[in-house]
Amino acid sequence: MSQFWKPGAEKPRLLDDEEGGVVFLSSSLSSASSIGYGYASIEKQRQRLPVYKYRTAILYLVETHATTIIVGETGSGKTTQIPQYLKEAGWADGGRVIACTQPRRLAVQAVASRVAEEMGVKVGEEVGYTIRFEDFTNKVRHLSSYLSIFGVIIFVMHAGISSLAVQDLTAIKFLTDGVLLREMMDDPLLTKYSVIMVDEAHERSISTDILLGLLKKIQRCRSDLRLIISSATIEAKSMSAFFHARKGRRGLEGVELVPRLEPAILSVEGRGFNVQIHYVEEPVSDYVQAAVSTVLLIHDKEPPGDILVFLTGQDDIDATIQLLTEEARTSKKNSSGLIILPLYSGLSRAEQEQVFSPTPRGKRKVVISTNIAETSLTLEGIVYVVDSGFSKQRFYNPISDIENLVVAPISKASARQRAGRAGRVRPGKCYRLYTEEYFVKEIPAEGIPEMQRSNLVSCVIQLKALGIDNILGFDWPASPPPEAMIRALEVLYSLGVLDDDAKLTSPTGFQVAEIPLSIWVSGRGAQKELDEAKLRFAAAEGDHVTFLNIYKGFLQSCKSSHWCHKNFINYHAMVVRKAVTAGFFANACYSEAYSQSGMYKTVRGSQEVYIHPSSVLFRVNPKWVIYHSLVSTDRQYMRNVISIDPSWLLEVAPHFYQQHRLNPIH
Ligand code: CDP
Numbered sequence: 044m045s046q047f048w049k050p051g052a053e054k055p056r057l058l059d060d061e062e063g064g065v066v067f068l069s070s071s072l073s074s075a076s077s078i079g080y081g082y083a084s085i086e087k088q089r090q091r092l093p094v095y096k097y098r099t100a101i102l103y104l105v106e107t108h109a110t111t112i113i114v115g116e117t118g119s120g121k122t123t124q125i126p127q128y129l130k131e132a133g134w135a136d137g138g139r140v141i142a143c144t145q146p147r148r149l150a151v152q153a154v155a156s157r158v159a160e161e162m163g164v165k166v167g168e169e170v171g172y173t174i175r176f177e178d179f180t181n182k183v184r185h186l187s188s189y190l191s192i193f194g195v196i197i198f199v200m201h202a203g204i205s206s207l208a209v210q211d212l213t214a215i216k217f218l219t220d221g222v223l224l225r226e227m228m229d230d231p232l233l234t235k236y237s238v239i240m241v242d243e244a245h246e247r248s249i250s251t252d253i254l255l256g257l258l259k260k261i262q263r264c265r266s267d268l269r270l271i272i273s274s275a276t277i278e279a280k281s282m283s284a285f286f287h288a289r290k291g292r293r294g295l296e297g298v299e300l301v302p303r304l305e306p307a308i309l310s311v312e313g314r315g316f317n318v319q320i321h322y323v324e325e326p327v328s329d330y331v332q333a334a335v336s337t338v339l340l341i342h343d344k345e346p347p348g349d350i351l352v353f354l355t356g357q358d359d360i361d362a363t364i365q366l367l368t369e370e371a372r373t374s375k376k377n378s379s380g381l382i383i384l385p386l387y388s389g390l391s392r393a394e395q396e397q398v399f400s401p402t403p404r405g406k407r408k409v410v411i412s413t414n415i416a417e418t419s420l421t422l423e424g425i426v427y428v429v430d431s432g433f434s435k436q437r438f439y440n441p442i443s444d445i446e447n448l449v450v451a452p453i454s455k456a457s458a459r460q461r462a463g464r465a466g467r468v469r470p471g472k473c474y475r476l477y478t479e480e481y482f483v484k485e486i487p488a489e490g491i492p493e494m495q496r497s498n499l500v501s502c503v504i505q506l507k508a509l510g511i512d513n514i515l516g517f518d519w520p521a522s523p524p525p526e527a528m529i530r531a532l533e534v535l536y537s538l539g540v541l542d543d544d545a546k547l548t549s550p551t552g553f554q555v556a557e558i559p560l561s562i563w564v565s566g567r568g569a570q571k572e573l574d575e576a577k578l579r580f581a582a583a584e585g586d587h588v589t590f591l592n593i594y595k596g597f598l599q600s601c602k603s604s605h606w607c608h609k610n611f612i613n614y615h616a617m618v619v620r621k622a623v624t625a626g627f628f629a630n631a632c633y634s635e636a637y638s639q640s641g642m643y644k645t646v647r648g649s650q651e652v653y654i655h656p657s658s659v660l661f662r663v664n665p666k667w668v669i670y671h672s673l674v675s676t677d678r679q680y681m682r683n684v685i686s687i688d689p690s691w692l693l694e695v696a697p698h699f700y701q702q703h704r705l706n707p708i709h
Pocket residue numbers: 076092115116117118119120121122123124153154157399418419420421423
């Protein structure tokens with residue numbers, strides 16, 4: 044291994060040194076849960092988690108402080124234990140609910156099942172979860188009705204949804220932060236919740252940031268509400284400053300208020316084992332290949348222990364699995380003991396269970412994951428981590444109005460978290476597929492909050508729908524760039540969503556949501572069948588009409604999930620009740636001449652774009668098209684494309700094209 048790898052000096056410290064603030068209690072024990080997990084009773088297991096020693100302190104702080112910030116290493120028990128402690132202490136009495144938010148759907152499902160198991164109940168009873176498309180609370184399962192197969196901005200009559208509301212019997216509810224935001228449309232003060240735990244706050248997802256801003260507002264009206272902000276690493280001091288800084292604070296200086304408004308900070312000690320870092324000696328050109336070689340080397344040379352590989356998304360994970368399976372088969376060395384599994388959002392329940400189930404004796408599990416395994420999910424038994432150094436990140440350019448999901452370098456903080464995953468059960472090793480020099484000199488210390496690198500259209504709509512009129516003056520944990528705000532407002536005016544007073548044009552109570560388009564389920568190793576399924580529905584007019592064909596077929600099948608499964612179609616994406624296509628005229632493109640290159644130009648910015656190969660219009664190249672989204676790889680690709688008649692543009696959006704002084708008719 045020494046040819047390729049060299050050990051580095053850096054030892055990850057899973058918790059940075061305390062950044063000031065209040066530290067309560069301390070423990071010299073390392074992660075006690077590492078001892079013989081799986082043999083002890085559930086109660087014993089719970090007591091072995093590092094967070095258990097802080098149970099009394101946490102309950103005391105939550106009782107006496109409006110906001111408690113809890114920092115603790117991944118796997119210390121924050122997510123699964125704290126909501127249970129709160130329930131045991133009576134915070135769910137009287138029909139109140141304890142909420143715990145997660146940025147990721149998969150994490151919501153996984154922790155809800157774990158907590159239900161620990162409490163000996165079924166998911167949907169005392170412990171429930173809600174993610175978009177699925178509501179497992181109160182024993183009643185609602186399939187939300189506000190989806191659109193077109194993935195466009197949709198408007199749904201709020202009344203239609205609230206009629207589904209049933210009294211909440213769930214005591215502990217896990218949900219995505221986006222779902223909690225939507226609940227505010229119904230109940231702006233979130234009155235049914237006694238404690239809201241905003242978990243994984245360090246991820247600084249756009250929904251988390253909006254939620255933090257709104258929760259701070261709610262706190263002014265609800266002294267009974269308690270917030271817990273928790274995460275593996277967090278700038279505890281700046282988060283505390285955010286919650287402490289209040290304009291026009293109620294109460295007198297010097298008078299002790301209960302709950303105290305100054306946030307408490309609690310650090311859960313319990314460091315993992317040391318992790319030895321290895322860097323590559325030379326930069327690698329293909330991280331998929333490098334990851335495969337490294338996994339095989341570890342398997343060949345290192346003692347037992349599972350391997351966790353961090354890649355960026357389903358595409359490179361699937362490619363890695365394929366390559367690894369092939370190379371393991373043809374390799375002369377003994378590779379028979381490898382169990383190779385993917386981990387990303389959108390996995391089926393059965394696939395998730397495989398990832399979390401214990402590794403059989405004599406086998407070695409290799410989990411190939413997105414950054415979901417960085418802090419959101421704990422996998423037992425990982426001893427080796429392979430870190431590609433990349434993740435998929437959103438970037439937005441307000442000038443060109445193009446938002447891309449691109450593979451970009453992770454931050455040092457992320458790299459440390461990833462390495463830390465190897466030190467859970469015993470001392471481990473982390474193989475970074477980048478050089479030490481690159482780590483030290485090139486990559487940023489912290490990531491940029493998503494809010495500062497996103498298109499803010501849906502964020503503005505959500506705030507407007509909640510009656511926040513002064514968007515520019517909103518109290519954000521991290522202010523978004525003004526250009527992005529202005530661009531979002533401009534788009535919303537031109538779409539007719541906002542009127543001249545910057546108010547939503549639709550009657551109050553409309554809920555607006557932006558749904559990502561994910562019609563097809565790409566099954567591993569079944570690309571051919573998927574392509575055949577696509578062909579069955581393909582329409583000459585383009586992708587949107589193809590979706591319509593699919594939807595018709597779905598209705599004919601009496602909305603059968605079996606039909607969806609057979610045709611590789613995402614069942615959840617088919618539940619459509621009321622959706623209004625609110626124009627993608629801003630995304631019009633034309634090809635100058637019928638050029639062989641397939642190059643298009645956007646009407647608005649004359650950007651060069653191409654039809655994505657996944658589109659049924661790939662190589663068909665109609666002269667005028669509208670796309671749903673752009674992805675950027677070597678080129679800017681349009682995804683989900685429909686051919687149009689250019690005269691429609693002026694018809695549907697005269698204001699828009701005038702405003703940009705563009706003449707789309709060439
Ligand atoms: O939130 P935090 O990272 O602090 O830890 P957690 O998610 O509450 O996990 C605490 C422990 O519960 C982990 O050490 C896992 O062993 C276990 N757990 C599990 O077995 N299955 C899950 N789906 C979640 C947690």
